[in-house]
Amino acid sequence: GAGVSQSPSNKVTEKGKDVELRCDPISGHTALYWYRQSLGQGLEFLIYFQGNSAPDKSGLPSDRFSAERTGGSVSTLTIQRTQQEDSAVYLCASSLGGGSEAFFGQGTRLTVV
Amino acid sequence: QQQVKQSPQSLIVQKGGISIINCAYENTAFDYFPWYQQFPGKGPALLIAIRPDVSEKKEGRFTISFNKSAKQFSLHIMDSQPGDSATYFCAERSWVTGGGNKLTFGTGTQLKVEL
Numbered sequence: 653g654a655g656v657s658q659s660p661s662n663k664v665t666e667k668g669k670d671v672e673l674r675c676d677p678i679s680g681h682t683a684l685y686w687y688r689q690s691l692g693q694g695l696e697f698l699i700y701f702q703g704n705s706a707p708d709k710s711g712l713p714s715d716r717f718s719a720e721r722t723g724g725s726v727s728t729l730t731i732q733r734t735q736q737e738d739s740a741v742y743l744c745a746s747s748l749g750g751g752s753e754a755f756f757g758q759g760t761r762l763t764v765v
Numbered sequence: 766q767q768q769v770k771q772s773p774q775s776l777i778v779q780k781g782g783i784s785i786i787n788c789a790y791e792n793t794a795f796d797y798f799p800w801y802q803q804f805p806g807k808g809p810a811l812l813i814a815i816r817p818d819v820s821e822k823k824e825g826r827f828t829i830s831f832n833k834s835a836k837q838f839s840l841h842i843m844d845s846q847p848g849d850s851a852t853y854f855c856a857e858r859s860w861v862t863g864g865g866n867k868l869t870f871g872t873g874t875q876l877k878v879e880l
Binding site for chain 2: 697
């Protein structure tokens with residue numbers, strides 16, 4: 653596909669369970685970002701990857717959140733011991749380089765029940 | 766802590782009218798001010814963007830006006846169409862460790878264009 657692809661589109665999980673959200677960036681894009689969109693907080697930056705390295709993790713809300721990127725491509729955002737306040741749409745974006753336009757995926761809607 | 770104040774929260778405009786959305790920022794370190802358009806179930810998409818050394822930028826029916834001294838910028842949609850009905854976010858870009866950037870978004874404006 654030509655755009656940023658995220659899976660799953662929707663995820664319902666029970667409180668306390670771990671979840672993994674996947675992002676396939678646009679081919680050739682070295683920079684990858686995760687954002688969270690929620691009713692209370694709007695759109696928030698979570699983490700930035702350049703290649704496989706994450707030089708800025710400043711937006712991760714707690715140590716229950718982690719992310720990795722492998723092969724300079726696919727990224728996984730993991731939320732451990734999910735809480736109801738984690739319910740949100742998690743958006744991934746990628747760009748050619750750190751200063752280039754970022755293209756967003758359609759997001760994963762996470763609902764914690 | 767929200768650094769970008771966006772108004773109004775929602776806006777209803779008649780077809781053919783002008784839609785105006787305003788944003789105010791605090792941090793003068795921002796160097797790039799984009800507007801994003803988001804349709805339900807989709808991610809935000811870049812609509813138009815401006816740098817602070819320019820006071821106005823126009824692309825088709827969309828214009829950004831930028832007032833550096835007032836720390837405000839606005840989006841004008843001329844000849845608004847029903848297909849413009851979406852949520853609009855202003856944003857500001859700042860640089861992060863490692864050479865990347867992050868976007869700080871406004872709270873969004875739900876625009877509805879009525880026939």
